[in-house]
Amino acid sequence: MELKKRKKDIAGFVSIGIVRITFSFLVLILLLLLGKIFIEGIGVISLEFLIDEPRNNMTEGGIGPAIFGTVAVTLLMVLFAVPLGVFSAIYLNEYAKDTFFTRIIRTSINNLAGVPSIVFGLFGLGFFILFIGKNLDEVFQTGLLFGQPALLWASTTLAVLVLPIVIVSTLEALNSVPKSHRDASYGLGATKWQTIKNVVLPQARPGILTGTILAISRGAGETAPILFLGAAFFLPNLPVADLCIGDYCIPMINPTEQFMYLAYHIFIMATQSANPTKTLPIQYGSTLVLIVLTFLLNITAIIFRYRFRKLLGRL
Amino acid sequence: MKETKIVVKDLNLFYGDKQALKKITMDIPDKRVTAFIGPSGCGKSTFLRVINRMNDLIDHVKIDGEVYIDGVNIYDRSLDIVNLRKNVGMVFQKSNLFPKTVYENIVYGPRINGIKDKKVLDEIVERTLNQAAIWEEVKDRLNDNALSLSGGQQQRLCIARALAVEPEIILMDEPASALDPISTAKIEELIHDLKKQYTIVIVTHNMQQAARVSDQTAFFYLGELIEFDRTTTIFTNPSKKQTEDYVTGRFG
Numbered sequence: 001m002e003l004k005k006r007k008k009d010i011a012g013f014v015s016i017g018i019v020r021i022t023f024s025f026l027v028l029i030l031l032l033l034l035g036k037i038f039i040e041g042i043g044v045i046s047l048e049f050l051i052d053e054p055r056n057n058m059t060e061g062g063i064g065p066a067i068f069g070t071v072a073v074t075l076l077m078v079l080f081a082v083p084l085g086v087f088s089a090i091y092l093n094e095y096a097k098d099t100f101f102t103r104i105i106r107t108s109i110n111n112l113a114g115v116p117s118i119v120f121g122l123f124g125l126g127f128f129i130l131f132i133g134k135n136l137d138e139v140f141q142t143g144l145l146f147g148q149p150a151l152l153w154a155s156t157t158l159a160v161l162v163l164p165i166v167i168v169s170t171l172e173a174l175n176s177v178p179k180s181h182r183d184a185s186y187g188l189g190a191t192k193w194q195t196i197k198n199v200v201l202p203q204a205r206p207g208i209l210t211g212t213i214l215a216i217s218r219g220a221g222e223t224a225p226i227l228f229l230g231a232a233f234f235l236p237n238l239p240v241a242d243l244c245i246g247d248y249c250i251p252m253i254n255p256t257e258q259f260m261y262l263a264y265h266i267f268i269m270a271t272q273s274a275n276p277t278k279t280l281p282i283q284y285g286s287t288l289v290l291i292v293l294t295f296l297l298n299i300t301a302i303i304f305r306y307r308f309r310k311l312l313g314r315l
Numbered sequence: 316m317k318e319t320k321i322v323v324k325d326l327n328l329f330y331g332d333k334q335a336l337k338k339i340t341m342d343i344p345d346k347r348v349t350a351f352i353g354p355s356g357c358g359k360s361t362f363l364r365v366i367n368r369m370n371d372l373i374d375h376v377k378i379d380g381e382v383y384i385d386g387v388n389i390y391d392r393s394l395d396i397v398n399l400r401k402n403v404g405m406v407f408q409k410s411n412l413f414p415k416t417v418y419e420n421i422v423y424g425p426r427i428n429g430i431k432d433k434k435v436l437d438e439i440v441e442r443t444l445n446q447a448a449i450w451e452e453v454k455d456r457l458n459d460n461a462l463s464l465s466g467g468q469q470q471r472l473c474i475a476r477a478l479a480v481e482p483e484i485i486l487m488d489e490p491a492s493a494l495d496p497i498s499t500a501k502i503e504e505l506i507h508d509l510k511k512q513y514t515i516v517i518v519t520h521n522m523q524q525a526a527r528v529s530d531q532t533a534f535f536y537l538g539e540l541i542e543f544d545r546t547t548t549i550f551t552n553p554s555k556k557q558t559e560d561y562v563t564g565r566f567g
Contacts, residue, residue, distance in 0.1 A: 180411035184473075186372060188424035188480055189401035198423065199413060 034291070041288030044281045050289070053236045058269055059278045063286050068238050069151070069231075069259035070293065074220045076155035076255065077162065081219075082212055084159070085166025092167070093174040094196055113164035121225030124157030125149075129229070145256055149230035151239050152255035157225055162215035169214065173207020174200060202308075209305040216297045221290070223263040230257075231264040233272070262290040320345035320484065320514045321366060326380030328361060328370065335361050337538045339380070343531075348506060348515045350529035350546065352522060353561070357535040359518045363486050366516065367403035368396055384484070401428065404477035408489040410469035412461040412476070417453050420461045420472060424480035439479050447475035448505055467498025474505065485509065487517040491524065503528050522562060526550050534558045 052062030096102045133146035133153065146152075177200045185195040239257030242249040266286050269279045321343035328336035336358045343349050351359035361370065368389065370376045382389050389399055401424075412420050421443055422436045430436060440457065444450040449471040453464065461472060470490060477485055487506070491499040506515060506528045519525050525532050526546060533543040534557070542549065542558045553559045 178411070180407060180409060181413060183369065183372075183405075183407060184411040184413065184476075185423070186369065187367065187400060187405040187407075188427070188476070189397050190424075190427045191397055194427050198427070203414065 037284060037287050037291065040281070041284035041286075044285030045288065049285060054234060054282075057275070058234070058273050058282070059275060063260075063262065063265060063282070063289065065235055065238055066260040066262045066265040066286065067289060067293065070220055070262040070290070072239065072253045073151060073155050073158065073226070073259065073261065074216055074297065076151070076253070077158040077219045078212060078216060080156055080159035081162050081166050081215055082208075085163050085211065085215075086170050086208055088163075089167045089170035089174060090196060090201075093171050094192070094200070109164050109167050113168070116224075117161060117222055118224040118227075120157055120161045121228045123160070124153055124225060125228040128153040128156050149228060149258060150256045151230055151253065151259045154226045154229040154231065154259070154261075155255070157229055158219045158222060161222065161225060162219050165214045165218060166208075166211040169211030170204065170208050173204035173210075176207065177203045205308045206305045209301050209308065213298050213301040213305075216301065217294050220294045220297065221263055223261075223267050226261055226264060230259060231261045232258040233268055235260050262286055262293070266290070318345045319343065320384065321516075322381075322383040322386075323365075324381040324383075326362075326365065326378070326382060328358075328365065329377040330373075331375045335538050336365070339540050341533060341540060341543050343514065343516060345514050346510055346512070347530040348510050348517060348528050349531045349533065350525035351516070351518045351533050351535060352520075352525050353535035353541075355520075358538040359533075359535045360488055362535070363488055363516060363518050366484070366486055367400050367405055369400075369405065371396065401480045402482050403484045403486060404480060404482035406470070406473050406477055406485065406487045406490045409493055410466065410473050412469055412472060414460065414462055416458050417461045417464070417472065418457040420476050421479050424476065428480065443475040443478040444472075446478050446509070447471045448501065448508070449475060465498075467494050467501060470494060470498070470502060471505065474502075474509075478509075482513070484514045484516065487515065489518055489520060492520060499524070522550075534561060536561070 049062040050067060051064045053065050054063065055061030092102065092106065096105075129147060129149060133148065133150075136142070136146040137144060181199050181203070182195055185199045190198070235258060239254045239259045240251050241254035241257075243252040266283055269283050269286070270276055273279050319342045323339055323341050323343075326336055326339040327334060339362060351363065353359050364370045365378065365382060366384075366389075370378065378390065380390075384399075384402070387394070413423065415423075418440055421440045422430075425436060425439050430439075441450065441454075444453060449468060452468060453459075453472070456464075461469065464472060470493075474485075474490070491502045494502065503524065506517065509515060510530075517525075517529065529546045531543065532546045532549040534541045534549065534553075534555075536557055542553055542555045544553070549558060550562050553562065559565075
């Protein structure tokens with residue numbers, strides 16, 4: 001055998017170079033973006049900034065109500081989107097037969113993720129507020145309670161918006177559970193539902209949580225859809241009402257109220273306020289808070305996911 | 316000759332248009348080991364899965380013919396499949412333990428059957444692990460993840476898990492094909508012990524294994540049952556030319 005010297009792989013060398021440069025560029029942009037926000041924003045942040053309401057035409061004070069509104073809407077959104085998404089995915093993956101009709105549904109779900117979010121806002125206004133809300137008011141004779149923009153409808157609309165994310169990641173998680181584990185369960189005399197509940201779902205939990213994480217990030221950062229759905233320019237009072245059982249009262253999120261929303265707050269400070277330059281530090285502060293907030297919500301879900309994975313012995 | 320446990324009459328099975336099993340008729344005796352041998356794709360695993368209706372889980376499978384266990388037609392429309400699968404346990408080619416603890420794996424079957432009493436479950440765990448000859452190895456590791464055991468231990472744990480629902484028949488689909496010789500020997504020894512209480516049907520690629528563990532052997536070829544007789548007869552004096560060619564290694 002003749003041993004030849006290896007030829008220089010120029011194409012490979014160039015490609016790797018291009019990959020390196022593009023990647024560094026990406027990291028640089030990210031660092032610039034986060035760095036700028038951090039440096040400009042950190043100075044404003046104080047306990048008062050996080051708790052107080054905006055004052056003096058938004059040029060002073062804090063963003064407490066906006067933080068509260070964001071957390072409230074996002075939590076309610078998760079409450080609507082995750083069960084609905086997970087059950088839909090279970091149906092599609094475990095029960096639905098592979099027919100023309102179910103294929104259309106699958107394709108639609110994937111396409112839904114690509115619809116501009118403003119369209120979801122209009123859908124929420126038309127469907128939830130003007131159709132469901134108004135009819136609820138009529139049926140329960142509640143005057144104008146449900147048929148107007150409110151926290152509840154913002155959450156349900158955002159839930160619809162993030163539904164494809166939850167469904168798709170759950171579908172993937174369900175699909176990744178090995179068939180052999182299902183066979184083992186059926187072989188021991190388990191019914192289909194017992195198999196799903198005891199074998200499939202526990203193993204799919206990390207994947208479902210990944211979907212939830214993505215959904216939270218997406219929902220908390222959205223601005224366009226909630227424009228029509230009860231996000232308020234300025235609202236000093238928190239959307240809270242006392243829920244009383246007998247004499248015992250606890251403050252609860254009041255879903256029929258309007259609310260402030262961080263992403264929206266940043267938008268209006270930058271474009272609608274009387275003096276955008278004066279509000280600039282607050283804008284940076286709010287942006288930093290929004291990023292940290294989504295990060296914290298993500299971290300919580302990531303910790304849960306880590307625990308489940310550990311339980312499954314997959315680490 | 317022992318009593319007959321499973322009776323199969325004129326069984327045909329189709330995957331879509333393709334016929335995978337052709338007119339299978341055989342009587343499987345009670346409390347004996349019956350081995351199915353034959354080249355890959357001959358239908359022996361498919362036939363094994365007929366006995367606990369695991370083929371029902373696959374789309375486009377059509378079955379006609381009759382299969383009786385203790386005189387009951389298991390393809391009767393009114394039969395409860397879940398109940399059938401409790402009576403007919405199955406051990407698969409590759410260990411398919413759940414990613415749970417050793418204990419949780421064993422009690423999975425009893426739990427879905429409604430047993431909740433911790434004491435009863437503990438007893439089941441100890442009994443089945445003893446039956447599967449693995450109690451001494453895992454008694455201190457009951458709360459460890461089952462997937463941390465060795466391959467051979469995992470497969471014996473699968474057998475213990477199958478025993479926990481108290482079946483009368485155990486189907487084994489090449490249970491030792493992924494194991495080393497020592498683990499294989501342990502599984503074979505176990506099969507030998509288990510046949511005192513259970514009817515065992517085993518699919519194997521390994522003819523020496525069939526010869527070692529089984530009382531009866533069935534030779535399948537291209538979806539047909541070519542010959543079914545006592546194992547010694549099949550391996551020393553088969554009546555069909557095809558069987559002789561296969562067991563002597565001339566094809567397959």
